[in-house]
Amino acid sequence: MDLLLSAVPSSAAPATDPAGAYGRYCKPGLVARLGALGLDVTYERAEGDYLWYQSGGRLQRVLDFVGGYGTTLFGHYHPDLVAGARRQLDARVPVFAQASCRSGAAELAEALCDRLGDFVVTFVNSGTEAVEAALKHAHLERPRPVVWAVKGGFHGKTLGAVQLTWSQRGMFSGMGPRVRYLDPDDPADWEAARAEVADVSAAVVEVVAGEGGVRPRPAAFLRWLADTCRDAGVPLVVDEIQTGMGRTGTFLASEAFGLEPDYLCLGKALGGGMAKIGAMLVRRERYVEAFSVLHSSTFAEDDPTCRIGLEALRVLDRDDLPGRCAARGEFLRRELRDVQARYPNQIADVRGLGLMTGLELRAQSDSPSQIIRAASEQGLLGYFGAAYLLHVHSLRVMPTLSQPLTLRVQPSAYVSEADLARFVRGVEGLCKVLRAADAGRLVDFGRAPGALVDRSSHPHPFRREPARTPRKVAFLTHLLGERHLATIDPSLARLPSAELAAFLERTAPLWEPTTLDQLHVRSAAGAAVHLTVFGLGMTAGQISRAMRTRDQGWILEKLEAAVERAVAQGCQAVGFGGYTSIVAGNCKKIRAPGAALTTGNSLTVGMGLLALEQEARAAGIDLRQAKVGVVGAGGNIASTYAQMIAPLVREIVLVGRDRESPRLLAAHAAVRRAAPDTRCTLAEDCSALTDCALVVSASNTPEPVVYPRHLRRGPVVVCDISIPSDVSEEVVRERPDVRVIRGGVVRLPLDPEFAVGGIALPAGHSLACMAETLLMGLEGVQESWSVGAVTVEGVRRAMAAAARHGFAVADTGPLTSGTADQFLAELRAKPVDYPATGRATGATRTRPAAG
Template sequence: MNQRKDLLNPTLYKIFQSFQLDKNYLSGEGSYLVDEKGISYLDFIAQFGAIPFGYNPDFIWDKLEEIRSKALPSLVQPSLPGEALKLANALAAVSPGKLAYCTFCQSGTEAVEAAIKLARSTTGREIVLSTFNSFHGKSLGSLSATGKVSYQSPFRAPAPGFIYIPYDDIAALQAVLDEQSDRIAAFIVEPVQGEGGIIVPRPGYLKAAEQLCRQYGVLFIVDEIQTGLGRSGALFACEHEKVEPDIMLLAKALGGGIFPLGVCLSSEGVWNDDFGFLHSSTFANNNVSCAVGLAVLDKLLEDDRRIIKEVAAKGEYLLGKLQELAAKYPEVIKEVRGKGLMLALEFQDLDDCGSYDMSFMVDQGAFTTILAGFLLNVFKIRLAPYLNNSMTLRLEPSLNIGREEMDYVLAALDKLCQILKYRDYALLYGYLLGDYSPPARITDYRAVSRPVKASPLSPEEKISHKFAFIIHYPAPEDVIANNPSFNTFERPDLYHFLEWQSSFREAGVCCHMPALRSHTGAVVEGWLIGVPFGAREMMNLPREETLGVIKKAVELGRELGAEIVGLGALTSVVSRGGRALTGQGVAITSGNSFTTLMAMEALLAGARKMRIDFTIARGAVLGATGSIGRACALLLSQDITNIVLLGNPRHPRSSRNRLNSLTLEILVLAYQRRSQGIITGLSEWLDGLINSYRKKDELRSLELEKALSQADGSSLELIKGVCREMAMEFPLEISMDLDASLPQCDMIVAASNSPEFIVYPRHLQPGAVVCDVARPADVAPEVRERDDVLVLEGGLVSYPEPVAFGPNLGYRDGVNLGCLSETILLALEGDCRDFSIGSRLSLDTIEYLRRLGEKHGFTLAGLMTGNREIGDKEIEEIYRKSLSFKQANNL
């Protein structure tokens, strides 16, 4: 029978599954776990300290056998449970100060709840004081004491009566006690902040806090749920400073990794009858779990606390080795912290790490999760992040961990740090694609890993406006362009990677551009925001899902302070040219207008260099029903006469209807240009047609001009009828057949929304010029193997200064996409309105952006092919080879 695996927690299951952390462990012994495939893993987190002696320690099972043989009753309330009394006495004997009374429970969060109730009932005051970045549990009271807003807000926490101060800040504690100690019941604090990432306070902090609380009559609660019972190298962490709390909390290790068990220890002076009568639990004072707890305590105390002394020595060794690692890799490791066997390895922020994907992982709080997945699946080591610190790995093994195991983990961490230093990030992702082998060789990619290059500003220069631009990977080639180490992956691997990444369904910052300056001196700041979809995912997943993530990206841009957000690649298509994204409190541009302008400038420049005669040239627009294709067709008609408009063969009827409308638009534009005295391209042909026809039938000629001036739908049929009468060929063709139409064309604009390649070598005649403005590309890579055609990348723009958005979407410094450039231009101008929205780009808008480009110093970036600039000499060679081919084949 197949079992669903998501019934315990579907939210976490998705994460576990995504990062291959979803192991099913069938057995455990000591520090090792074995999964259902028989693979053994070294456990180095010990269930966050709750597995103090490893899995299934013999002495606990011996105790359980003893309990069973005696038929010890587990739950016997109301009565005096003997084992619970024994454990209470044993804890009172070894606990610091006057702690004596034990309120047993099932977990740490219950212990915190008990402490809050006890403190309030004893003092008659409401406020519980705790620290920022603390962690005290997740039930409502303990969650309210937990100083982390992200845990609280979904649950309408904190409840009334909780305030927070910075950790390890005696002055802050003094100030709040001076101001309102008469309202404060207790101060609860961790001796070492655990889930905050192992934050060890300065020596003397805990003792000073105790003394201040005594001075002001505030109860002092020490949360030893994670630090207690040997973890810090002392039985209780507060012993390091001889602290005597009013209340001390224990859990995790107390149950020996077998039973859930917690306790709230309090002094006689704190106990009160209201708490005694009104606080209870069905499962408190469980004889069986308390007998196990007593065995745990006895084990820790035996041989003059030998295990605890060993923990202190092991902790010093492990901390020292981690510090050596930090000294070896300062660009990778930010800090090493710890006490005893609770240690933290914090990584640098990686905000400019040469990889959009690693930056995305950091922004998503998933950086250490992918590290944990890598270590688990490749080195078979079980590590985990801290809840409050997503850049920090937890090292918290069982107390009886061996030196050999510690050295193995240290060696694996050394490899991990080398990978991060050399930026060979593909090795971290390899296990997600099925490669579980330890890295035999780590390649240094730092030389090809590009940093962010911003405009250098003087102190008096200020940011005038802010923008954001939404990106995604249109094709596998783009993954490599923005992650150099990914060149080791084959194309199917890259598609697999894009499929994996799409499971995130979140938007995240991939790059921050702190300053980009115009020729005018205006300066803007911006962010590239990634949505985790390749072209296949963008076009094949339900639109509401992809659009929902794009909307999150727009919202993120607004939260960052952007006044205008631009759309890259297929985000414009999915959002209907941005129409679905307007009205969110920030301006939207599809970027299609400037993209179109730059594409056409590139096409015409390339055609001139290839000596194409515009008067007889035949052009084609692939994807002419789209917003960019439509605008390209209109612009192309200003320079050439013969144009074929290519639609989607999968939707022939709707494509033909839309292309008929576009044909009329092109004719109306030609007539308007003729009326303005601009006689080039189609307007020149139309002028000749009208003048010739006027001589034959002046009345019908006037009727035709009137229809064109009014954009009357009948004018299309009128012109076609005139062409038939005059025995002239109508210059605008509609086609759904690439194989038949493209080989007849000299100049081609490729602007489809296809997620796959559609232009192949067979489609191009020698000497043809193709401007591929589509993202993902329409032109297949094998076309570039032909040395007799010129393939250009459309929409590439040269900036006023050699800035680079880190990997820069694969382009050289100072060059980037037209859609991004439109967003930046509008921000530089401070014109933060919606632009280029929908499927009908305005030629007036395109002309406006042309002027903005000239004003701010944004120009065509030469001619680009294969992500590189192509020079006149190379183009001349292509022309000569095309000429030779034509001559040899009598073309």
């Protein structure tokens, strides 16, 4: 064994990036997910209960409790099995000798029958093939249209077996046998099923549901199933692929429940962790002889593989592996239950048989940590826990597929109590992190210095008010930058910005839209609306880069998923905040049947212009003699600002990235039509703002663009619309002569304590885009508002609604119909060729193909 391991020097590095190559050529979706979770490890060596991988130029040893999903019952490279395999190779035993009498298969089949009874054995290459063979034989023996399976079961992913696999059948449903799923916990369901037993070809069951969360099936259900099948002549197919070979403390798990299978499926450990082999056994009295001709396989029944299986049976008996599994499993569960007693809010259950244990984490939906709570709600907590155990404690474990809060623990039968105790200590470390709500420690894998940060007593960062009104709306938002993540989850504050950025880069495609706040907002007219805020786990910079590289398809899918969730929750309108509206083409790329959509741009423009006009008057700036700079003028919002304010000012300069940009030229032409007497020039740099008394900035850049050097000596009023801000913090610190206002901010009439977590606004205030969404709910609208280009009519409608419901410009008195109408009348003082307002319904929109 040492010679085998020394074949690769510990300092050897792979010639290529194996994870990258595996992702590119084999499993792109899987590797992306593993990489996001920190589980994209390439293992180079294996022995016993250990695996090794390269880390920092050296081999890192990991205690492997995944165990090949139950395959390595004998450990990795058991010496006796390695020696047996070498003997087969040295003796040149035939591998491919189809259409002959194969002695290895005969010997292994006889050995299985000696311990299990009189069966006819069909050898296959994997567990799922054993299930497929069982389905085929059952159809020959008892041709009926229905197969019984059990909820929570897993029987493989080939087209027939996946029909029986409760959590994986999905889009493949109906492409194989018609399956009736039995509820093992509902006797009423059993009786309902009994009435149709005459139509059943076979019943397939796992005694312990492995992928279903390591759940032993109720004994009463198993007795009922066995009795019903026997009385009706239905073959009982017991899937022991994961539980057989002594894993659960007896050679078959079904022995402990007194079951006598008609068909038996074996696999995984049958090959001793060395060979790929499965077996389907049928009791001789039920066997259809034609099956031995109708079913065949190129690779099954080869002598070397079968003789490895024979050696595995010999070692199993010699070393009493079932007894070892029973003793070690009892020790492990006893120790884990002691941890559970100390951490009842982190561990929900410890269960299993033999060395097949399920450790179920408790859902952390009330955690003060937003990351931990979101991971729990989205089925990712078990994977984050697995990554933490791997990188912090060098322990390898994985969640089960259909119960992702359950970590499945399946070491070899030779595992020592010391190694089991080490695993228990790692689990306790994970529990400490979850109890402390320290997401920083969970995701940085213990690299950051300092003690655990206990945030368990901190208040929940978001409010969740149950809806008290049928008027419901939703609003979509995202992170401004990587440091914003630390605002959402303060336990991440100690992590360097580079590490936060790397974390978001990995995980952004993984996160589904997350429910943040759920709040009520009241109208001055007496109505109320319930708001749900959905957050996307990505930054403005990430969205911007995705748009530049034409890789925004996955973001649009997440936005549509958020809209679907909102509609399912009864929301009538959905608002797109920040860069979500930009990437969605002002909502035109979103399919949204059942929901009215808005970018909120109409109210943003109207409130921003009103705020700018009021602040100019307060600063003593004569609007009609002023020069106005508009940054980001090629964009929808900024160009609309320019068109609407142009008739009121002396001169306007439009700032964009490229003076020859078609969008900037179109904005220039629109301003010329709107205000032919107002001078309008183009610029590519913010230095053109140096003689502007008023500045409006609404660019689509994730970083600041306006700095002190760009602004004249005051008074100057800057209306910053962008999120993230276009205006550098240096302007606020260094230029007291410059008044910077958040143009897209609205004060609510009756909710002075209103606040949305992660949005830095004074209490009682809302972003204008969010406020427009609220107004749509209060108005009870059935059609979209600000979809596509902003129009003056759209601005008038939004401002009039704001006046009706008492919404105000930030830091001013209530907006009334008079002030709104007077302001908008001024904007129409000169004839302007504005585009007509169109009725936009998200339900009719289609999204172009990604890229």
